[in-house]
Amino acid sequence: MSAQNSAGIQTLLDAEREASKIVQKARELRTKRVREARDEAKKEIEAYRQTKEEEFKKFEAEHTKGNKQAEDEANKEADGKIKEIQASGKKSQDQVIEDLLKGVLDVKPIPPSAE
Template sequence: MTHRLSARPLRSCKSVVRTKRVKEARDDAKKEIADYKAAKEDEYTKFEAEHSKGNKQAEDEANKEADKQIKQITEVGRSKQDAVVRELLAAVFDVNTVAPAAA
């Protein structure tokens, strides 16, 4: 009987140690996961910063090109405005009647 009683505290001690090890392993795993997540987030922000700069430069370049083309179209429109208005008015007011062709 004394043998059984002396074995119980030993078993409970082993289970306490085992439980403690499991908790420590879980805490270590959580810490490793948090570290890995932080490293990947840093990597992503660096990647995003690198590639957004290229997009920003391309966007600025495209905007400059669009502004140049808009200015060019505006200048051409101003220089030919009188002729266009004259031709439009002539087309509206000078009616040339043409008989329809026999089908």
Template structure:
């Protein structure tokens, strides 16, 4: 009976070792699956990022021409208006200076209107 108990204990120990191996393999498998999932997720993220970056570059390229064209039109319009303002200034500069000097230099002395009413 002692031999049978010893053999049973030996069988239990072997079964425990086998179970420990199985558990260890399961843990390793789980760790490996997590690593694989992370690397796969990183690959998918990179692919998605590249796709969105390419889409953004295409959008930017298609709208960049519109912006530069609009900017060129605005610059041209600004230059035309500046030329108009400059020509108007040049044309009326002398007349405005003459009017200002006439108002300042040529003084006509008159009694104040309130003074006329009192007298």
């Protein structure tokens, strides 16, 4: 009976080891699948991000053309006004300097009036 029990116990231990190996393989397979799924998801996310980034750049390029043109026109207009002001200043520059010097150098003191 003891030999029979011993053989039965040995069979159970062998079965337990085999089951343990099967469980370990299943865990490894599950881990591998999870890793593969994660890698695939990362690839999909990157592809989606690139697609959206390209769409945004296209949208931005289409909608900033008008702004760029308006900016260029405003800069041209501002440059024209600056040149106009500079020309006007150069025209009357001598007269302004002369008037300033006259006001500083020709002092005519006026006594305060008694009020």
